[in-house]
Amino acid sequence: MIGVLGGTFDPIHFGHLRTALDVMQAVDLDEVRFIPLHSAVHRDQPETAAELRLQMVTAAIAGQAGFVADDRELCRQGDSYTVDTLVSLHRDFPDHTLCLLLGMDAFNGFATWRQPEKILSLAHLIVMQRPGEKVASDVWIQSLLTTHQCNDAEKMKHEAAGRILIQEVTQLDVSSTKIRSLIAAGHSPRYLLPEGVRQIIDKNSLYLR
Ligand code: ATP
Numbered sequence: 001m002i003g004v005l006g007g008t009f010d011p012i013h014f015g016h017l018r019t020a021l022d023v024m025q026a027v028d029l030d031e032v033r034f035i036p037l038h039s040a041v042h043r044d045q046p047e048t049a050a051e052l053r054l055q056m057v058t059a060a061i062a063g064q065a066g067f068v069a070d071d072r073e074l075c076r077q078g079d080s081y082t083v084d085t086l087v088s089l090h091r092d093f094p095d096h097t098l099c100l101l102l103g104m105d106a107f108n109g110f111a112t113w114r115q116p117e118k119i120l121s122l123a124h125l126i127v128m129q130r131p132g133e134k135v136a137s138d139v140w141i142q143s144l145l146t147t148h149q150c151n152d153a154e155k156m157k158h159e160a161a162g163r164i165l166i167q168e169v170t171q172l173d174v175s176s177t178k179i180r181s182l183i184a185a186g187h188s189p190r191y192l193l194p195e196g197v198r199q200i201i202d203k204n205s206l207y208l209r
Contacts, residue, residue: 001157002093003032004123005101006073006082009053010046010176011201012060013193017067019128019169023101024066026167027126027153032101033070033089034061037080042112047180048206050074059196083115086122097160098123104166108136110144120148124156124163130171183207 005020012034020032036053039045046053054071061067072088073080082100089098100123102110107127110116119125125148127135135141150156150163179189184207189198201207 001027001029001097001099001124002089003027003029003099003101003126004035004085004089005032006035006037006080006085008040008043008046008176009034009036009057010048011053011056011179011193011197011206013174013176013179013197015172015174017060017064017194018172020067020101021064022169023126023128023167027099027156027165029066029099030096031066031068033068035070035073035085038073038077039079041079041081041114042109052200052204052206056197056200059200060194062196081114083113083118083122086119090122097157099126099156100124101126101128103127104129104133104135108138108141111138111140120162120164123161124150124159124165127164127166128169129166130169132171135166180207184209 003024007016023029024032034057036050036057038050054069054074058069061069073085086098102125104127113119135145145164148162148164150165153165156163156165174192179192182189
């Protein structure tokens with residue numbers, strides 16, 4: 001099974017990396033593909049150029065078996081819709097089951113995504129739950145869970161798509177927003193992200209404002 005983790009990665013940090021590793025190990029994924037978005041649909045645009053965000057992802061995952069940087073959204077240009085990315089991954093990896101990794105916050109807004117039903121026909125969802133996070137109480141999400149939730153990662157391997165697994169992950173209180181603010185305030189982001197990423201930030205004077 002292939003895990004798919006999309007994000008702005010502006011910059012990538014240990015929150016992304018640790019939770020991806022938690023899921024890869026818990027669900028026994030063959031790999032996790034980190035896919036920086038080109039153009040955000042539901043949030044502010046990334047402030048850093050695509051090539052640099054990809055460079056940071058590549059530096060961050062160096063040496064971790066199974067972690068792969070994937071530039072398909074950057075190459076595609078335009079708005080980055082997850083459904084298009086999954087269609088393209090299906091074309092490239094027809095014999096693999098796809099698992100879309102997303103945070104609980106993202107899952108709670110899943111109804112607003114483009115073609116959520118099609119997404120579920122192309123991939124399983126693995127919702128990364130940090131301690132204390134709750135599933136939204138809205139009717140659509142609750143009925144989706146009633147029909148699609150699965151508590152056994154092993155069972156997902158035997159189905160092509162359409163299952164939702166809620167997976168607990170390590171809680172690391174770090175975000176790209178926090179890192180950008182630290183740097184803008186003249187502080188070091190050291191120990192919140194890999195050293196190779198910090199060096200790229202330094203070299204390119206990123207986030208100084
Ligand atoms: P920003 O602060 O700019 O919004 P971010 O740190 O949330 O960025 P994104 O690249 O937008 O990073 O996130 C990609 C995915 O990683 C999202 O699904 C998000 O929920 C998840 N994520 C980000 N930070 C963490 C963290 N500390 N622990 C677990 N998941 C995280």
